[in-house]
Amino acid sequence: MPPDPKTLLASTTDLATDLARAHTDTPATPAFAIQVNALQAMCRQVFGFRLAMIAIATPYAIAHTAPGLPTWFIGAAILVTFMGSYVLFRDWERFGPVLLRHPWLLAVDALFGSLLLITATPESTLAYVTVCTPLLAGLVQGWRGAAVFAALQVVIVFGVYATVPTLEAGGATGLLLPGFCVIAGAVGVALRNLLLRFGTATQALTETRARLAVNEAVEGERTRLAREMHDSVAKTLHGLALAADGLACSADRMDPPTVRHHAELVARAARRAAAESRELLTDLRREQGLEGGVDLVAELEAQAADFTAHHPVRATFRRLAEDTPVPLVPQAVARHLLTVASEALENAHRHAAPTYLVVLAGVRDDVLRVSVYDDGCGLPAGTTLESLRRAGHFGLVGMVERAASIGARIRIGRGRAKRGTEVRVELPLAALTGVPPPARTPADPVAD
Known part of the structure; x- marks a missing residue:
């Protein structure tokens, strides 16, 4: 029994809404993602560094500790610190974001370090494990966090010196560990700034390349029009002049x-x-945008409606981030984007046997995004552009080439869906407007 058209329409509309919401929640600025991923990877390596320091320093610290209760205290502190660091190092994808969203949890890390300082004393090799806390604070929170936790570690060190009569805080030895805490905090801040600047430079380079590609596409249209003018109007006028002279x-x-x-x-x-x-x-x-460019959203909506009218499969259009306006797109760029969307619809209908298609378009994080999703059988495993070329299937190859010609990024795959295929094209708005968007300098970028 065929499905009820009203039920199918309702389910398709609900799915389109869910897809639009998922796209809205998906970050689109690749350079910002690079910053976040690099900082998170660096934080994870700090815990790996701490594990190595604990493994190296533990035998020496245990050997120079009095037997009995002191050894048990040091062993317990080492075990707690080691296991906490190991869990964060091994399952960073699970627990790391919690630490990054709540930087105050570094105080717990400082507490573990203070246990080592109290049980093993600041003169033990294990005491230098505590420098990782200011290093993490510098990476996660910047100079403010590094200053707070470096100062906290220094206070803890001198507090231990003050409460243990057998320890002497004076001289170079007593200042060595506090100095390392301050240096570690400064190193964390320097690494954070370096990674953020690298991400900003990468974003600027990406936008510049996209802008150049758009300009090249527009200039290509000018060249084509000039060639057509030479081949048509110029020759006609030349023949007209000869006929008039005769x-x-x-x-x-x-x-x-x-x-x-x-x-x-x-x-x-x-x-x-x-x-x-x-x-x-x-x-x-029209090609040079002297009439204001192309309303890409309206064109895609009309394209989806036209596809539905001429095919047995329904294509639903949804707008991404409706509160964010979509600028008019130059004709040379819009033609490539519309062609990619049209080719994605036709490919899905011919090869994927879908029951519905969803076309999404809008602006997300200063990036113009166009997406076509189908719930069909998806791409075969191991599909590559080279294998498609050899097999004579040039649809996806043409999409990739068109996206590259205007400086856009294209992704083809399931995305977040359990099945089907999504063709997503993303183009920085700076490539369309010529004005770079304001730089993103959040106070805590790794906490997003």
């Missing part, structure tokens, strides 16, 4: 019917030249 030179030697015939040829050539000129001027105004 008529002027031989009009006195021809009878009136012949003169009338030649005059009609000249008039016909003139009308053809005028029509070709009007057509090229119209194309020139």
Whole structure:
């Protein structure tokens, strides 16, 4: 029994809404993601460094501790610190984001370090494990966090010196560990700033490349129009001039019917030249955006409706981030984006046997995004562009080439869905407007 059209329409609409919400929640700025991932990877390596320090320093610390209860205290502190660091190092993807969203949890890390300082004393090799806390604070929170936790570690060190009569805080030995805490905090801040600047530079380079690609596409259209003007209007006008010259030179030697015939040829050539000129001027105004560019959202919505009208599969259009306006797109760029969307729809219908398709478009984090999703069988495992070329399937290859020609990123795969295929194209807005978006300098970028 075929499904009820109303039920299918309702489920398709709900799915389109869910997909739009998922896209809205998906970050789109690749450079910012690079910053976050690099900082998180660096934080994870800090815990790996701490594990190595504990493994190296533990035998020496245990050997120089009095037997009995002191050894048990040091062993317990080592075990707690080691296991906490090991869990964060091994399952960083699970527990790391919690630490990054709540930087105050570094105080717990400082507490573990203080246990080592109290049980093993600041003069033990294990005491230098505590420098990792200011290092983490510098990576996660910047100079404010590094200053707070470095100062906290220094206070703890001198507090231990003050409460243990057998320890002497004076001299270079007593200042060595506090100095390392301050240096570790400064190193964390320096690494954080370096990674953030690298991400910003990467984003600027990506936007510049996209802007150059858009300009190149527009200039390519100018070249094409100039070539067509040469091949059509220029040749027509040249023939018109020759016909007029011939008529002027031989009009006195021809009878009136012949003169009338030649005059009609000249008039016909003139009308053809005028029509070709009007057509090229119209194309020139449209191609170069002199009429304000193309409303890409309206065009994609019309494209989805047209696809639904001519195919048995329904294509639903949804707008991403409706509160964010989508700028008008130059014709040279819009044509490539619309062609990619059209090719994705046709490919899904021909090869994937879907029951519905969803077209999404909008702006997310200063990036123009166009996406086509189908719930079909998806791409075969191991599919590559080279294998598609060899097999003579140039649809996906053409999409990739079109996206590259305008400086856009394209991703083809399941995405967040359990099945089907999504074709997603992303183009920085700076490539369209020529004005780079304001730099993102959040106070805590790794906490997003």
